[in-house]
Amino acid sequence: xxxxxxxxxxxxxxxxxxxxxxxxxxxxxxxxxxxxxxxxxxxxxxxxxxxxxxxxxxxxxxxxxxxxxxxxxxxxxxxxxxxxxxxxxxxxxxxxxxxxxxxxxxxxxxxxxxxxxxxxxxxxxxxxxxxxxxxxxxxxx
Amino acid sequence: xxxxxxxxxxxxxxxxxxxxxxxxxxxxxxxxxxxxxxxxxxxxxxxxxxxxxxxxxxxxxxxxxxxxxxxxxxxxxxxxxxxxxxxxxxxxxxxxxxxxxxxxxxxxxxxxxxxxxxxxxxxxxxxxxxxxxxxxxxxxxxxxxxxxxxx
Numbered sequence: 001x002x003x004x005x006x007x008x009x010x011x012x013x014x015x016x017x018x019x020x021x022x023x024x025x026x027x028x029x030x031x032x033x034x035x036x037x038x039x040x041x042x043x044x045x046x047x048x049x050x051x052x053x054x055x056x057x058x059x060x061x062x063x064x065x066x067x068x069x070x071x072x073x074x075x076x077x078x079x080x081x082x083x084x085x086x087x088x089x090x091x092x093x094x095x096x097x098x099x100x101x102x103x104x105x106x107x108x109x110x111x112x113x114x115x116x117x118x119x120x121x122x123x124x125x126x127x128x129x130x131x132x133x134x135x136x137x138x139x140x141x
Numbered sequence: 142x143x144x145x146x147x148x149x150x151x152x153x154x155x156x157x158x159x160x161x162x163x164x165x166x167x168x169x170x171x172x173x174x175x176x177x178x179x180x181x182x183x184x185x186x187x188x189x190x191x192x193x194x195x196x197x198x199x200x201x202x203x204x205x206x207x208x209x210x211x212x213x214x215x216x217x218x219x220x221x222x223x224x225x226x227x228x229x230x231x232x233x234x235x236x237x238x239x240x241x242x243x244x245x246x247x248x249x250x251x252x253x254x255x256x257x258x259x260x261x262x263x264x265x266x267x268x269x270x271x272x273x274x275x276x277x278x279x280x281x282x283x284x285x286x287x288x289x290x291x292x
Binding site: 043 | 179180181191192202208227229231235236
C-alpha cells in the first residue's frame with residue numbers, strides 16, 4: 001500500500017460515513033444521459049406518455065443514472081488510493097424529475113489481510129425513502 | 142392462475158447474443174462523464190472511463206424503424222416473453238480493470254435466468270442477464286449480472 005493510502009487506511013473504521021452528494025437533474029440532463037446510452041424510452045422525456053400511457057407520476061429519473069451517482073459516492077471518496085472491485089445496486093421505488101436524490105454511504109467492514117473495505121450505499125429522496133440501495137467493495141493499494 | 146413462462150420460454154435460458162466488439166474513444170468517455178456529473182479529472186478528461194461507462198456501450202444501434210411505440214428496441218434475448226413493460230431491477234458488477242480510450246473490447250450478453258413472481262402489483266417476470274466484457278487478449282474487463290423486470 002502506498003504511504004498516502006496507508007495513512008487513510010489506518011484511520012478507517014466500520015460505521016464511518018462517506019461524504020453525501022445531492023442530485024437534482026434537469027430535463028436536459030436526463031435527455032443527455034439517455035442520448036449517451038442510446039436509450040429512447042419515452043418515460044424519460046415524454047411526460048404525457050410517461051403519465052398517461054405507463055402510469056408514472058412524472059418523467060422517470062433513469063435507473064442506471066441513479067446507479068452511477070451511487071458509484072460516484074465511492075469513487076470520489078476513494079480517489080486514487082485504491083480500486084473499485086465490486087459494485088451493486090437495486091431499484092426499490094421510482095424517482096421522478098423534480099426530485100432531489102441524495103447519495104451517501106458508510107463503511108460496514110474493513111479487512112486488514114486484504115486491504116478491502118465493504119461499503120453500504122443509499123440513494124434517498126427528499127422524504128428520506130430509500131430509492132436505490134447499493135453496496136461496494138474497494139481495495140486500498 | 143396458469144404459469145406465464147412455458148417450457149419453450151424457459152428453454153431460452155443460456156442463450157447469448159453474438160460477441161460485439163467496440164473501440165472506446167475519449168469523446169464517448171467525456172460525454173458519459175459530463176452527462177453523469179462526474180467530478181474526477183481523469184474521467185472528465187476522458188483518460189479513464191467511469192466504472193459504469195460500459196452499461197449500454199455494447200448494445201446494438203438499431204434502425205429507427207425498429208423502435209417500438211414506447212421508444213425502446215426489442216432485446217433478442219427477452220422480446221418474446223409474455224410481459225413486455227420493462228423496468229430495471231438492479232445490477233451486480235465485478236470490475237477487473239479500468240476501461241481506457243483505445244481499448245477494443247468484446248461483449249457477450251447471456252440470458253442466465255427466468256423467474257415469475259406474483260406481487261402486489263400483479264405478475265412479473267424476472268430476467269437475469271449476464272454481460273461479460275473482455276479485452277483483445279480475452280482477459281476479463283468487467284462482468285455484470287443485471288436483473289430486468291417485465292410486467
